[in-house]
Amino acid sequence: MNGHCPGHEHLSRRALLKGALATTAGVAVANWGGLFNSQTIAAEAQKRGKRCILLWMNGGASQIDTFDMKPGRSTAGPFREIKTALPGYRICEYLPKMAQQVGKLGIIRSMRTQSPDHPDGIYHMHTCYKQSERTPHPELGAMIAKYLGQADADLPSFVRMGPTGNAGSGYLGPRYEPFSIDRNGKLPYFTSPYLPAANEERRNDLLRAIEAEHKKANGADAYESHRVAKERAWRLLRAKSLFDTSKDWPAHEALYGATDFGRGCFLARKLVAAGVPFVEVGQDNYDSHADNFVCHKANMQVLDPAWSGLLIDLERTGQLQDTLVVWMGEVGRTPTINNRAGRDHFIRGWTIVLAGGGIKGGVVYGSTDADGREVAENPVSEGDLFATIYTALGVNPREKHYVGTRPVWATPEGSKPIKALLS
Amino acid sequence: MPDAAKRTSPDPMNFDKATLLYSLPWDADWVSAVSFVGPKHLAAGNNRGEILIWDLSAPPDKTPEPPPEKNKPASNASSADKSEKPLHAALPPVRQCVGHSNVINRLLAVENRWLLSASNDHTLRYWDLAAAPGEPAKLILNARTIEDIARNKSSGRKSPPPLEVTVKTQPSARTIQGHEWIVGLSLSQDQSTLITGDDAGNVILYDRATGTEKKRWQVKGWAYAVALSPDLQQACVSERYPLVFDSGRHNAVKLWNATTGTVQHDLSKEFKDLQIAAAAYSADGKTLALGRGGEADGTGGKIFLLDPATGKKQRELTPGHLNGLTDLCFHPDGKHLATSGRDTVVRLWNLADGKLVKELGKPRGGQFKDWIHALSISPDGTRLATADMAGFVHVWQFDA
Numbered sequence: 001m002n003g004h005c006p007g008h009e010h011l012s013r014r015a016l017l018k019g020a021l022a023t024t025a026g027v028a029v030a031n032w033g034g035l036f037n038s039q040t041i042a043a044e045a046q047k048r049g050k051r052c053i054l055l056w057m058n059g060g061a062s063q064i065d066t067f068d069m070k071p072g073r074s075t076a077g078p079f080r081e082i083k084t085a086l087p088g089y090r091i092c093e094y095l096p097k098m099a100q101q102v103g104k105l106g107i108i109r110s111m112r113t114q115s116p117d118h119p120d121g122i123y124h125m126h127t128c129y130k131q132s133e134r135t136p137h138p139e140l141g142a143m144i145a146k147y148l149g150q151a152d153a154d155l156p157s158f159v160r161m162g163p164t165g166n167a168g169s170g171y172l173g174p175r176y177e178p179f180s181i182d183r184n185g186k187l188p189y190f191t192s193p194y195l196p197a198a199n200e201e202r203r204n205d206l207l208r209a210i211e212a213e214h215k216k217a218n219g220a221d222a223y224e225s226h227r228v229a230k231e232r233a234w235r236l237l238r239a240k241s242l243f244d245t246s247k248d249w250p251a252h253e254a255l256y257g258a259t260d261f262g263r264g265c266f267l268a269r270k271l272v273a274a275g276v277p278f279v280e281v282g283q284d285n286y287d288s289h290a291d292n293f294v295c296h297k298a299n300m301q302v303l304d305p306a307w308s309g310l311l312i313d314l315e316r317t318g319q320l321q322d323t324l325v326v327w328m329g330e331v332g333r334t335p336t337i338n339n340r341a342g343r344d345h346f347i348r349g350w351t352i353v354l355a356g357g358g359i360k361g362g363v364v365y366g367s368t369d370a371d372g373r374e375v376a377e378n379p380v381s382e383g384d385l386f387a388t389i390y391t392a393l394g395v396n397p398r399e400k401h402y403v404g405t406r407p408v409w410a411t412p413e414g415s416k417p418i419k420a421l422l423s
Numbered sequence: 424m425p426d427a428a429k430r431t432s433p434d435p436m437n438f439d440k441a442t443l444l445y446s447l448p449w450d451a452d453w454v455s456a457v458s459f460v461g462p463k464h465l466a467a468g469n470n471r472g473e474i475l476i477w478d479l480s481a482p483p484d485k486t487p488e489p490p491p492e493k494n495k496p497a498s499n500a501s502s503a504d505k506s507e508k509p510l511h512a513a514l515p516p517v518r519q520c521v522g523h524s525n526v527i528n529r530l531l532a533v534e535n536r537w538l539l540s541a542s543n544d545h546t547l548r549y550w551d552l553a554a555a556p557g558e559p560a561k562l563i564l565n566a567r568t569i570e571d572i573a574r575n576k577s578s579g580r581k582s583p584p585p586l587e588v589t590v591k592t593q594p595s596a597r598t599i600q601g602h603e604w605i606v607g608l609s610l611s612q613d614q615s616t617l618i619t620g621d622d623a624g625n626v627i628l629y630d631r632a633t634g635t636e637k638k639r640w641q642v643k644g645w646a647y648a649v650a651l652s653p654d655l656q657q658a659c660v661s662e663r664y665p666l667v668f669d670s671g672r673h674n675a676v677k678l679w680n681a682t683t684g685t686v687q688h689d690l691s692k693e694f695k696d697l698q699i700a701a702a703a704y705s706a707d708g709k710t711l712a713l714g715r716g717g718e719a720d721g722t723g724g725k726i727f728l729l730d731p732a733t734g735k736k737q738r739e740l741t742p743g744h745l746n747g748l749t750d751l752c753f754h755p756d757g758k759h760l761a762t763s764g765r766d767t768v769v770r771l772w773n774l775a776d777g778k779l780v781k782e783l784g785k786p787r788g789g790q791f792k793d794w795i796h797a798l799s800i801s802p803d804g805t806r807l808a809t810a811d812m813a814g815f816v817h818v819w820q821f822d823a
Contacts, residue, residue, distance in 0.1 A: 074452070074567065078470065078526045078543045078604075290718040297622070298664060339793045339812060340718065340746075340765075 049322050050357055050393045051272040052144050054280040055265070055307060057329035058163035059287030060121070062343050063351035064335055064372050065296045066092050068109045075335035075371045078293055086362050094300040097308035103362045104311055104320070106354040106421040110366025111332065112379040113347040118287070119166060121330030121345070126165035128386035128411055135403055138170035140389065141278040143410060145169075145176045147395045148277035154239040155276050161264045162282030171403045183264030183281065185243040193237075204234060242274050243267070255313060257305030265310040272323055286329060290340035311355055320356045324392050327353040328385075335372040349375040352385060358392025360423040383415025391417040436756060436804055437822040438771050438781040444806070446509040447477060448586060449516070450567040450814030456527045457810040459801040460552055461535025465808055466520075467816045468527025472542055474520035475562075475590065476552065479806075479818070483511035509817075515588040519560055520550045522595045529608035533631060535802070537596075539617070541608035547619060549597035549634065556591030563587050567814065597634050601625070607649035607660075612706055616655055618681075620646025626660050628681060640684035644673040650702040650711070657681055657731055659711055661699035674698050676713065678734055688734030694727075701751045701762075704731065710774065712760055714748035724748035724764050726772070738777045744768070745786065750797040755804040763795040769809055769819075783807070783819055 069092060070076045081090035084102040091099055098105075115124035115131065123131035126139040138146075141158040149157030156179035158169075169176035181187060193200045211227050245267050256262035261283045268279040283303060288295035307327065314320040332350020333343035349368040355361065366378035387397035390410060397417060399410040452470040460466050463480040525543035532538055538550040563569070564586040572582045607620030610631065617629040622645040628638040644662030651658050658681040664673035676699050678688040700716020711731040715724050724744030728737045744764025751762040759780065760772045769783040787793055797810040807819045 074570065080525065294663075341794075 050148055051323040052278050052393055053268045053272060053323060053325045055327045056164050056280055056282040057286050058282050059285045060329040060331035060333055060345060061286040062292060062296055062333035066095065067107055067351045067353065068368055068372060070372050073371050077337060089364055094297055095304045097304045101308050101311050104355045105361055106359040107364045108352045108366055108380050109364060109368060110375040110378045110380050111350045111352050112375050113382055116331060116345050116347050118330060122166045124382055125328060125330045127167050128382040135408055136170040137167060138172040138176060139165045139167045141178055141280055142169035142172050142176035144278040146172055150275060153275055154235040155274060157276060158278050159271055159276055160280035163284050164280045164282040171401060181243065183260045185245045185267045187240060187243055191237055191240060242270065256309035257302060259302045261302050262306035265306045269310055269313050273317060273319060289342040289344055292341060292343045314356060322357045324357040324359060325355045326389060354421060358423055359421055363421055365418060365420055380418065383412040384418060387411045387415040387417040388421055391422060440822045441781060441783055442820045443509045443817060444820045445511055445513055445818040447513050447816040448564045448814060449475060449816060450565055453812040454810040454814060454816055455796045456530040457797050457808045457816055458530035458532050458799045459808060460532040460538050462803060464552060466530050466538050467810055468530050468540060470526045472523030472525045472527060472544060474527060474540060475516040476518035477514050478517045481514060516590050518556055519590045519592045521592045522548055528606050531608060531610050533614050541605040541619060543604040545601045545603060547599040547601065547605055548595040551596045554593060557593050559589050560592050561587060561589050599634055607646055609650045611651045611655055612653035616651060618649045618651045618658055620649040620660055638684060644675060648699050648702040650704050651681060652704050652731060653706060653708040655681060657687065659702045661702060663698050678731060690734050700748055703752055705753050706757055712751055714751045714762055716747045716749060718747055726762055740772050740777050749794055752798060752800055754800055755802065761798055761800060761807060763798045763809060765794040767793050767795055769795060769798055
């Protein structure tokens with residue numbers, strides 16, 4: 001398993017400023033601001049208040065051990081099926097709470113993708129484009145931040161926690177870079193002012209006055225980007241209390257499960273309620289080349305309450321109809337069980353699950369063959385998946401952007417949304 | 424042969440001339456557990472929850488094994504061929520114990536008659552081998568090999584003839600329902616008390632004869648390896664909870680007062696980050712053997728000998744099993760310990776000096792080649808059986 005904690009999980013001063021920049025309206029970031037043409041659908045989608053939470057199963061969860069079980073086959077493994085709320089459809093015994101939520105789910109059992117390893121798979125499943133392309137494509141979160149984010153919000157529009165994507169905002173530029181935090185919502189020490197609030201305010205006023213004098217004296221605002229970013233950072237810090245889950249987490253711990261991932265899901269629910277359009281929560285680590293069943297059993301016992309708790313909480317707070325919840329990783333896992341009791345990477349027929357905003361619940365789309373070795377019907381590509389996600393959220397999947405003079409679309413040519421899953 | 428073996432002093436049991444008697448084929452799924460039942464019978468369980476019984480008292484057929492298939496690539500089913508050639512042709516199984524529906528994790532025998540099995544189907548079952556058998560059933564012992572070849576026609580391999588046998592089936596005599604995968608199962612020296620450990624963290628002591636619960640307690644993680652001291656006063660329980668990042672990996676080893684269910688010695692600091700996969704007390708109760716499992720790095724599948732009274736480590740046996748140890752048991756002579764690992768070998772150790780006496784089988788190529796899941800030594804100490812993930816039960820003979 002990959003045991004290294006990637007650098008992007010850690011919040012730095014630079015990341016904090018980037019997060020502030022991501023919510024800044026009208027900030028012309030050098031080399032980026034004029035490159036894209038994007039206004040068409042964003043306003044309409046913003047009005048609808050659509051949100052997206054991505055539950056990222058880092059390393060790649062096994063479809064046969066979760067939502068596409070193969071009882072009685074040589075590929076089955078030791079997990080057993082249980083009934084779900086959907087007649088005739090069964091899932092893994094270690095997802096009992098999710099079995100009761102199946103009526104909210106759109107389950108795609110026929111993902112056939114192209115990138116079999118971790119870095120390329122993570123990139124591909126976050127952008128719907130191959131990592132090998134020269135164009136730096138933006139992650140799903142950056143795209144949603146651009147089209148569904150509120151320009152004047154205090155909060156960042158793309159927040160992520162735990163192990164997540166590796167592409168960032170790509171050609172959309174640093175305005176849409178992710179704002180990475182811990183799953184407990186704790187912000188780093190330097191976000192706490194070391195001066196009393198009144199002193200801090202006087203100090204900031206002094207900086208504003210000096211920069212205003214400089215602008216007046218020189219006839220130009222050479223530090224505008226920096227100044228506006230600082231203003232946004234100050235505003236973000238005023239909203240800092242939203243990230244603090246210490247007071248309300250105890251009342252939700254039983255619902256989500258007493259785990260980091262569960263707490264991250266709860267924080268994601270809070271953030272989307274506050275207007276953050278995209279939150280990604282990662283769960284480590286499904287890369288079970290060895291001891292797959294022990295790994296998955298343990299992970300599912302964390303996942304099951306967290307994911308079901310999130311859906312229940314979103315429904316209870318009236319957010320589910322506008323919040324799309326995506327469950328996926330970079331790859332599936334092989335039907336064949338290797339002789340380390342593991343399953344390896346698999347891209348020929350695996351499962352992704354959608355729920356909530358824009359998705360028709362209680363639908364199982366596509367299938368694999370008897371042993372799960374190939375897609376039997378309705379293959380779905382990365383582009384098809386993203387077209388479905390964008391459509392559910394009210395974003396045009398064929399939105400065109402320009403990188404220099406080159407047009408680039410939100411999804412690759414030929415990508416089609418899965419109509420059977422759209423409500 | 425390791426140098427250590429050459430230095431070993433003469434023993435009543437000549438391990439150095441160990442002979443592979445049988446490689447009993449059974450490739451329906453991984454063979455996961457094995458136990459001798461008295462002097463005659465051998466039982467093995469697999470990942471499907473099936474249990475087969477062989478009668479080893481039948482006169483061996485000295486017909487040599489057929490040659491390996493030509494053009495057959497390395498695979499699970501062929502792995503055993505590379506290790507050793509058995510002296511005798513394989514015996515057919517005579518009986519099948521029917522009832523489990525998931526992985527057999529542990530098998531053990533009592534009074535030369537009873538077989539006990541712990542399974543991922545949440546049950547502990549008793550099987551009476553003296554009971555009259557039931558209906559016959561037909562089995563194909565190499566069904567998986569045939570199925571794999573049929574599916575991968577492009578491999579060019581020729582399908583072997585089916586090894587079809589008829590066995591008598593029998594149901595379990597008693598079933599004890601648990602809550603989770605029952606991974607740990609052990610028996611006290613006097614055969615009066617059973618101890619089980621499951622993935623819900625339950626440690627339970629049972630009266631072996633009646634199956635009634637005597638004592639239970641809960642551990643923090645998943646109870647994994649369990650063992651009971653000969654005087655029934657102490658239980659060793661290892662714990663695992665394999666979440667790597669989310670809530671932290673939890674491993675622990677503790678010695679419990681088996682009467683009160685309270686901790687006597689917490690060894691978790693000394694065995695920090697080590698997943699102890701197997702534990703056993705010596706017959707005199709003076710030594711507790713622990714083996715590191717999981718997919719340990721390098722030769723990290725170490726064996727530790729402890730003083731159970733103090734919990735202090737007395738000796739470490741090296742080299743450890745490459746990629747992790749799977750099982751261990753004391754030899755009835757009280758002087759030796761047998762261990763198996765993911766490196767496809769069995770090792771016999773001299774307890775007095777900690778030296779490696781003998782290695783059985785050959786490594787098949789590191790972490791990507793099968794495991795020996797479990798081992799068992801016959802009550803008279805002359806035979807050793809292993810459960811080979813490649814789809815075999817191997818039986819070794821020691822010369823007295």
